Amino acid sequence: MSSDLHTGFNEREYPHINRGLDGIVAFSTTKSFIDGKVGDLIYSGYHIDTLAEHATFEEVCFLLWNDRLPNTEELENLKQKLISQRQLPEAVLSYITTTSKDAEPMAVLRTAVSMLADSDATFGKYDESLFMDQAIAITAQIPTIIASYDRARKGKEIVAPLKEGSTAFNFLYMLNGEKPGKQAEKTMDLCLILHAEHGMNASTFTARTITATMADMYSAVTGAIGALKGPLHGGANTAVMNSLLELSKQGEDADAVAFTKKKLDNKEKIMGFGHRVYKVFDPRGFHLQKMAKALSEETGHEKLYRWSMDMLNTMKSEKDIDPNVDFFSATVYYSIGIQPDLFTCIFTMSRISGWTGHIMEQAANNRLIRPRALYVGEKNLDWVPVEKR
Numbered sequence: 001m002s003s004d005l006h007t008g009f010n011e012r013e014y015p016h017i018n019r020g021l022d023g024i025v026a027f028s029t030t031k032s033f034i035d036g037k038v039g040d041l042i043y044s045g046y047h048i049d050t051l052a053e054h055a056t057f058e059e060v061c062f063l064l065w066n067d068r069l070p071n072t073e074e075l076e077n078l079k080q081k082l083i084s085q086r087q088l089p090e091a092v093l094s095y096i097t098t099t100s101k102d103a104e105p106m107a108v109l110r111t112a113v114s115m116l117a118d119s120d121a122t123f124g125k126y127d128e129s130l131f132m133d134q135a136i137a138i139t140a141q142i143p144t145i146i147a148s149y150d151r152a153r154k155g156k157e158i159v160a161p162l163k164e165g166s167t168a169f170n171f172l173y174m175l176n177g178e179k180p181g182k183q184a185e186k187t188m189d190l191c192l193i194l195h196a197e198h199g200m201n202a203s204t205f206t207a208r209t210i211t212a213t214m215a216d217m218y219s220a221v222t223g224a225i226g227a228l229k230g231p232l233h234g235g236a237n238t239a240v241m242n243s244l245l246e247l248s249k250q251g252e253d254a255d256a257v258a259f260t261k262k263k264l265d266n267k268e269k270i271m272g273f274g275h276r277v278y279k280v281f282d283p284r285g286f287h288l289q290k291m292a293k294a295l296s297e298e299t300g301h302e303k304l305y306r307w308s309m310d311m312l313n314t315m316k317s318e319k320d321i322d323p324n325v326d327f328f329s330a331t332v333y334y335s336i337g338i339q340p341d342l343f344t345c346i347f348t349m350s351r352i353s354g355w356t357g358h359i360m361e362q363a364a365n366n367r368l369i370r371p372r373a374l375y376v377g378e379k380n381l382d383w384v385p386v387e388k389r
């Protein structure tokens, strides 16, 4: 067994295979740092706890796109640009209102983001000097796509975006048709901050891989949305909620401990637990847990928090596995009235900032991403004519 990191593997010898690219360092980045042993997360120099306490989502976008915090004028400028780009092109609105009402919101979001390229004056072509404006436009339009589709599928009138207010405020307004209170805006803003960036996760890796071929930013973001959709990645928050809703069918006294143990006995994964990098409690989870407790009590969903804690304790004692970011975010979103199948869309609305930061970083120092695979099939088979197979 041998492999050579510098020249690639020898085709005739058996190389070491890192399944799932576990532990492979493929890039250097200034976007985020994760210490999975102690549970630390830093975005471009700032600890997640510091950002959770002080920042707004718009400041985090600027940080991830420029590797520094904005001054007052720069922040105002970015906010105004985001506000001015919130409207959707007619073709995208028409798609949203005519597509199936039973479609998965993440599938609609993926298609709509791809369509945005056609309405971009540059047709979304690959040009580094356009990337910042494209990042701002996509970040501004994703919340409008999500809210518009949710209303369209429910037969409600689409609410046009506001010409003022934060991303969080405007999103809740477009979704519910009424302006949110301070607390709801703050909760949504904090969720956006906590999900914005997270190293070389599957969707970010996808975005960088597509960018490395010199395909455009819309293609990279569309691919990233496809990767985020899966239940092992961003789709886990919806899956967590489905587990909690399954439990609620058993009534107020549902036994979350027995539910969890039964799934483990059946060798099923418990959604919202485990992580490739964190081997301790996910630092974003602390903030979400605090919010989940307070919001579930305020909104009469205490049982969701109680069951979540029973699941958490069972996973700790049975498997020594901690919850990840998706676990408590499910209760938070549900408590503020968001439908479970929109949870991953909200993750997208936030992670677009990290993806586009990585896309710009990849383009600035590009090399095609092209790993190898070990061929384990047969060789030198004799050709058999089709009628004899």
Ligand code: CMC
Pocket: 020, 201, 231, 232, 233, 234, 235, 236, 268, 269, 270, 271, 272, 273, 274, 275, 276, 277, 319, 321, 324, 325, 326
């Ligand atoms: N439930 C039960 N067992 C688990 C779980 C889980 N959620 N996660 C890991 N394990 C076990 C796994 O069965 C394996 O056990 P064994 O060694 O006995 O076979 C061991 O822990 C190692 O797991 P793994 O699947 O090799 O770990 P991985 O790094 O390949 O996968 C993961 C990481 C996140 C895909 C996995 O933990 C998982 O499927 N979790 C559930 C889905 C989920 O919550 N995903 C969200 C991920 S974090 C946020 C995000 O990306 O959106």
